[in-house]
Structures are given as structure tokens and as C-alpha cells.
Amino acid sequence: MSAQISLEQDHLATLYARLDELHADATRHLSDSDPADRAWWAGEVARLEAVADGLCFGRLDLADGRRVYIGRIGLFRESDDEPLLIDWRAPVARPFYTATAAAPEGVLRRRRITTRGRTVVDLNDEVLDGTGGDGLTGDAALLAAVTAGRTAHMSDIVTTLQAEQDRIIRDPHLGVLVVQGGPGTGKTAVALHRVAHLLYTHQHLRSRGVLVVGPSRIFLEYIGQVLPGLGENSVVTATITELYPKASIERPDTPEAARRKGEAAMAGKLAAAVRRRVTIPDDAVVIEFEREVLRLDPEECRKAVHQSRRAGLPHNQARLVFQQEIIALLAARMTARMEAVVLTETGEALDGGDPSGRLSDADLRALEAAGVVVDWSDTGPRQLLDKTDAMNLRDSLLADIGVQTALDSIWPALSVTDVITWPISPADIPLLDEVATLIGTADGATFGHIVVDEAQELSEMAWRMLMRRCPSRSMTIVGDLAQTSEPAGATAWDPVLRPHVADRWKLAELTVNYRTPTEIMAVANRVLAAHQPGIQPSSSIRSTGTLPWRVRTTPDDIPIAVTTQLRTMPGRTAVIAPHHHLRRLSDADAVLITPTEAKGLEFDSVLVVDPAAILASSPRGHNDLYVALTRATHRLGILHPGPIPLELDLVPELGDPSG
Numbered sequence: 001m002s003a004q005i006s007l008e009q010d011h012l013a014t015l016y017a018r019l020d021e022l023h024a025d026a027t028r029h030l031s032d033s034d035p036a037d038r039a040w041w042a043g044e045v046a047r048l049e050a051v052a053d054g055l056c057f058g059r060l061d062l063a064d065g066r067r068v069y070i071g072r073i074g075l076f077r078e079s080d081d082e083p084l085l086i087d088w089r090a091p092v093a094r095p096f097y098t099a100t101a102a103a104p105e106g107v108l109r110r111r112r113i114t115t116r117g118r119t120v121v122d123l124n125d126e127v128l129d130g131t132g133g134d135g136l137t138g139d140a141a142l143l144a145a146v147t148a149g150r151t152a153h154m155s156d157i158v159t160t161l162q163a164e165q166d167r168i169i170r171d172p173h174l175g176v177l178v179v180q181g182g183p184g185t186g187k188t189a190v191a192l193h194r195v196a197h198l199l200y201t202h203q204h205l206r207s208r209g210v211l212v213v214g215p216s217r218i219f220l221e222y223i224g225q226v227l228p229g230l231g232e233n234s235v236v237t238a239t240i241t242e243l244y245p246k247a248s249i250e251r252p253d254t255p256e257a258a259r260r261k262g263e264a265a266m267a268g269k270l271a272a273a274v275r276r277r278v279t280i281p282d283d284a285v286v287i288e289f290e291r292e293v294l295r296l297d298p299e300e301c302r303k304a305v306h307q308s309r310r311a312g313l314p315h316n317q318a319r320l321v322f323q324q325e326i327i328a329l330l331a332a333r334m335t336a337r338m339e340a341v342v343l344t345e346t347g348e349a350l351d352g353g354d355p356s357g358r359l360s361d362a363d364l365r366a367l368e369a370a371g372v373v374v375d376w377s378d379t380g381p382r383q384l385l386d387k388t389d390a391m392n393l394r395d396s397l398l399a400d401i402g403v404q405t406a407l408d409s410i411w412p413a414l415s416v417t418d419v420i421t422w423p424i425s426p427a428d429i430p431l432l433d434e435v436a437t438l439i440g441t442a443d444g445a446t447f448g449h450i451v452v453d454e455a456q457e458l459s460e461m462a463w464r465m466l467m468r469r470c471p472s473r474s475m476t477i478v479g480d481l482a483q484t485s486e487p488a489g490a491t492a493w494d495p496v497l498r499p500h501v502a503d504r505w506k507l508a509e510l511t512v513n514y515r516t517p518t519e520i521m522a523v524a525n526r527v528l529a530a531h532q533p534g535i536q537p538s539s540s541i542r543s544t545g546t547l548p549w550r551v552r553t554t555p556d557d558i559p560i561a562v563t564t565q566l567r568t569m570p571g572r573t574a575v576i577a578p579h580h581h582l583r584r585l586s587d588a589d590a591v592l593i594t595p596t597e598a599k600g601l602e603f604d605s606v607l608v609v610d611p612a613a614i615l616a617s618s619p620r621g622h623n624d625l626y627v628a629l630t631r632a633t634h635r636l637g638i639l640h641p642g643p644i645p646l647e648l649d650l651v652p653e654l655g656d657p658s659g
């Protein structure tokens, strides 16, 4: 083995030497290049630094005699472009994740290479000779990965991706792909690796941009290192609130308000509210302009409004069309008057002009003979004013304060706060964005692909907001309908997606729970079975032998009981409790979060406080409790001031001899 280790160590040294060369090159370019190119080179330097840890993690010995090394990025020898390291996303690397002894896919040997820094510390070989059984690939490496202690950042899973995950990551479907699966099945991890894969296979996405939407900043920071570690650092992350940065949240939502504001019907109501801001006057509008009195009849206004709406432009842009329509009308009226004036001022020759009040051809010819410049163009000689005069007249009309006031009284320019005038709550964000789109003040930013994590939480209005940002409808949507806690969140995918993509979306499911051990899932699954019996629980890949436990306390004693329990809970630990308890726990040596904030996160140990209050806190309290119970990789304790909810009564009570 040590001979093999030293062989791999030599190859690793070659790889790092090449990485260092590329890094030195990129650093040089960064200092030499034009400011315009600097951002690109800075990105390249960051990319090369981010992939250094665990650069190479595997080797495949293929039946055709080739030996390929697999790693985070591709590296090539400078002299002859010979591949030194194959990017894990390349098709040739795929059997590293999918080959089994029963179906070896042309692989004779799969070697996992464990490194620490730039040193090879372990090798693990599987010989795939076509005789073995199917199963999880790389059991030992996988187990080591899932039992390892947790940190504040999610790790990538590129060394131990499982076949069901790999299929989703490499799925060529560029439209809407929904990844549904229970807690801990790797949905988030898979979505992020899929982004890396999409960027690798569809270069155009690099310029169009990829957006990852998550439920909170804490969550986005937690997952923030995964893509850079896979060599991708150009992806934008945002919460729904951050996608509309102009608003600041001033108050929370009541569950009922959140539900109502989230309904797609709100879009129609907002559109109607914006439409209503255009008002056709009941009586003629009288405008004084340059000592003339001009009149706009309601019918003329109505026609101009109708005409301006036909192009389907946003309110503020359609307003400009309306203004042009009205100004053209007023200008025509002014021109007619000016012509009429000429008529009277130029004497008898012009008597008896056209009955319409306009000049006849004969009149104009007479005028021309008298030295007046007549515009004979286009439809014939009908106007005294040439094009420049006409334009100047329209400009003066438009600039006139009286005219402007009259126009604004019919079709005012709007800002979002003219329509949404109440204090903003989170559920208003998609409404603000909708109004910005209706009136034409939205920034219009779009992306080539959008990943939506914890997608079950989004309201119909939030979906509209995201779809507007993804005209190509290329999306990876990950979520778990059993974890929905938002009142306006989803209970099924089809009703959410159908309005936007009809049935052109694809469902992929993940079934194996890599996070939560069997002992903890047994507790969480009883909550699931009690409230959502239709949902199939995921199966854990491991058990720890440590049973969850519960401790009875009183409301007053919660802080002291938390401190006592935390002493027995190793590793990165969270206390998950309703908000009103957290305020009293600020001294506790743990991450203090509500069930909502705990979404998508994980810890070595978790203490759930007051499950009855979590259940009662909202109509979907059972889903919040389910989320809280499924965050731990090792230990779960439950602290209950008062009777234990029925769903949890099988959890052994600490100190109870029957437990």
C-alpha cells in the first residue's frame, strides 16, 4: 500500500505544481491587466484557490487501459495538453459515481484518494469485476462523510455522490426540474452540484447568469462555500426579499395576511389598482396654452387611453404614448387655429376657406403667391407649419405646466409606493415586485437558470416574481412538501408550476436520508405519520445507537434546563425553539434559532424546546416541528415545559426508569 501511496503522492505533486503555475499566471495577469479584465482574473485566482483543498479525490482504471484521475477541475500538461486531472463533471468521470460491481461501465478499479493538504493519507480501492451486488457506492467514504462533525458551512459531496443523486445532477432536462425528497436526502447539495454541472456543459449560462434563491441569509451563507469549492464562483445568491432591495420590512405578517397576499389572485387585483389610476374625466378638460383655450372632450381622452393601452406597455411607459396621443391632438387643434388666424389676417383672397375650417388648395396657392412658405409634402398641401414648427409646437405643449397638469390628472406617473401605501411585511415583497413590473420601474434583471431551495415555502405571488426573472424557464426547484411552514406555501407542485410551464416540468425524487440517523428519524416520522400520512418517509443510511431523549421542565426553568442539557451535547449544537423562548436563552452556548430559521441547516446535536408551542404556533406547526426534529446528525434532545405532545410520547424520558 505504501508503494501505491507514494505513487499517488507523485501524481498529486504534479497536479499541484500545475495548479501553482496557473495560479502564478493568473496573479500576474491580475496585476498587469486593464481594469476591464481585472475582475475576470480576480475570479480566476479565487477559483484556483478554492479548488486547492481536495483537488484530486479519485482514480479510475478503465478496461481499455486508460487511467484517469478525477478532481474538482480539469488540469492539462502545458507542453502537450495531456490531461492530468479530469473534471468530475466530464462524461468520462461519471462511472466514478455510478459504476457498480454488477454494472462496472468499463471500470476495472475505482480508487478513492483521501488527501490532507497536499499529502495523500489514504487510498481505498474497489475492484469491479462484474460479480458483486448493487448498493451505495464507496460505503466507507460515504459513512465517514456523513458522520463527520458539522461546521458553520455545508461541504460539497463531490467525492461521495450517490447514483440517484448523480442522475439528477447530470439530468440533461434544461427546463423545470423539481427535486422532491425528505429531510437530509441531499436536495440542496444535489441542486448546487447540478448548477456546477450545468455551467460546465452549457457555457451560455455563464453570461446569462445563475441565481440561487434560499429562505434566509443564514442559509445562503451556510451553503455559500459549496460552489466555489467546485470551481464556480460566479453564481448569485439571494432571498426573495433581497430580490427587491428597495423595500425594508417594517412588520411581520399574520398567517391570514400571508396566505391572502400570496394568492395569485393578488396579481389581478394589483393590475386593476394600477389601471384605476388612469381616470377619464366626466367633463371636458380645459387647458390654457399661450393665450389659447384648448378643450379635451371625455371621449377624446377615452380614445387616447384605449389607444395607449393597446401595446400592453407598463403604466409609466404607456403614459408616454398617451401623452403623445393627446399632444398630437392639441397640436392639431392649435395648428388649425393658427391657420384660421392667417386666414383672417391675409385678407379677402382667403375668404370662404374650406368649410372644415382648414385651408383649401386654392387658399394655400394664394398664400404661396403672397410669399408664405407652404408645406406641400406627404398628403398634399394642408399645413402651414413645416415639420420643425410642428415639432416645436408639440415640445412646447408637452413642456407647458398647464398641459402637464391636465395630462397627469388623467394618467399620472406612478411609483410603487403610490400603489402599495401600507407598512411592508415579508409577504408584500412579491406584491411590490409585481407593481414595479406593472408600472415599469422594475430593474428587469434576468438569469439563465434559477435554483430555488426550500421551494415549498414560496407563495404563488413569489413564483410569479421568480418566473419573471427566468424567461427561459430553466430552473432547478428543490423542496419537501412535508416541510412547508409558510401559510402561502405549496402542498403540491403541479398547481404551483402549471400556470407558468403547463405540464413541461419534470419530477425527480431522492429517497435516502444521509443526515439524520434512524433513531432520530423514527421520532420525526411519527410526527409525519400523524399529520401527513400520505407522505413516504425517507430511509436513513445509518444508525448511531443513541436514542433521542426528552426532559420535562417548567416554563420558568427552561433557561437552566437548556444549560444543563447542552453540557451533554457535543459538537456544533443548536437550540431550536419558538421565538419567545429564545429571548431568554441568550447566554446558552449554542446556535439559537426558530424552526423557520433552522430550515435547510444541520448540526451535530439539536435541543428542541417546547414542542407543544411549536405545534400550536401556526396552522402548519406540525411541519415546523418536523423540520426542527430532522436537523441533527447525532443527538436529539427535547425539552418540554408541560405535557409532551402525543406524537412524541414514545421518546424516552430522561431519568424515567421505564424509558
Ligand SMILES: Nc1ncnc2c1ncn2[C@@H]1O[C@H](COP(=O)(O)OP(=O)(O)OP(=O)(O)O)[C@@H](O)[C@H]1O
Binding pocket: 142, 145, 146, 155, 156, 157, 160, 161, 162, 165, 181, 182, 183, 184, 185, 186, 187, 188, 189, 190, 480, 514, 515, 599, 600, 601, 602, 630
Ligand atoms: N452523497 C453524499 N455524500 C456525503 N454526504 C451527503 C451525500 N448526500 C447528502 N449528504 C449530506 O447530507 C446532509 C443533508 O444534505 P442536504 O442539506 O442537501 O439535504 P436536504 O435534502 O436539502 O435536507 P433538508 O430538506 O432537510 O434541508 C448534508 O450534510 C450533505 O452533505
